């Protein structure tokens with residue numbers, strides 16, 4: 001019953017695509033359990049580069065069944081264009097399964113996301129503008145539209161009416177926008193029904209049966225631990241649970257079924273959007289990390305904010321996710337620094353603090369306490385085993401492992417599929 005959760009241990013963009021893809025060959029099902037097309041995975045297969053937003057990266061492994069779980073929010077137009085883009089490149093997508101209980105990102109949810117951000121002004125979250133927050137808000141308010149609603153026109157119409165009742169008041173009276181017509185939305189959504197029909201299924205049943213038959217199931221988190229609505233840097237978070245528990249609710253699988261929880265951890269730190277970031281670098285080191293690491297959002301094209309590794313965050317991720325392993329990515333990006341600072345604790349209003357403070361204002365005041373680790377200058381992209389790494393790179397990895405509280409079982413030394421050092425097997 002190998003059920004693995006793979007999730008971001010920082011603020012997302014840790015290189016999960018590479019990790020899922022590495023496991024893809026031995027995995028029977030790859031499941032997305034939360035988020036939507038706010039995510040962005042870049043997967044390199046041979047000389048081909050794929051940017052995926054909504055589809056699980058298992059879609060690129062022929063033997064694997066990709067699953068969009070009930071906890072995901074689905075923009076049908078994005079999904080269909082992602083599928084046809086892959087089909088045009090010869091990728092077979094016919095095995096995809098979509099939960100009938102997943103919620104639909106409607107055109108009005110995208111509009112509400114954009115106008116709300118504009119209205120917040122200086123206090124904006126810096127969302128991806130894809131309608132994620134408003135769609136989850138509708139879900140919790142019980143006025144959401146689910147994939148299964150596309151197959152009953154009368155129910156769909158009633159639900160769109162209920163959702164737009166309040167939203168049109170808000171759009172016209174508060175935001176000075178035009179009201180959105182129910183018929184127009186219903187017509188657009190019904191237009192997707194037939195195209196999506198072959199994929200829609202009872203994914204909870206499928207996944208639980210697969211686990212009973214000892215199939216390997218990989219749950220792939222979008223975003224990262226610090227963007228979790230409950231455990232992240234609220235309010236500068238996404239509107240779902242990327243942490244390990246989200247895999248259970250977002251896929252309908254009990255916690256006793258999960259055998260391994262792997263945190264993807266970048267060898268330094270990045271974040272997109274607004275919010276506190278203690279190790280952020282606003283100098284030429286930050287610029288160099290951004291340039292060498294190619295730190296530009298796959299989804300939004302925004303430059304990512306960059307900073308040194310933060311062990312306080314890594315420890316926190318180990319705790320809230322119950323991590324059993326880390327996959328350390330992008331170690332090669334750090335090649336060339338004489339010394340590499342690593343944040344081991346924070347100083348908050350004159351006090352040394354070893355753990356992530358639960359208080360938002362404390363976290364806003366946190367200043368990094370750095371330990372300097374010696375760097376390396378050798379090219380590490382050809383390293384195949386841990387002992388191939390220069391001594392200082394080995395020591396850097398070992399130090400991170402000790403500070404972070406879980407074994408580092410794989411190390412990424414370059415963007416390609418084969419540029420990975422596997423230390424412990426994940427299965």
Ligand code: IMP
Nearest residue numbers: 012038039040126127128237238272273
């Ligand atoms: P939303 O998910 O579009 O609502 O955006 C909320 C916050 O999460 C913003 O700061 C986004 O930049 C951030 N975010 C959303 N998706 C990702 C991701 O896949 N990687 C990194 N940051 C993300």
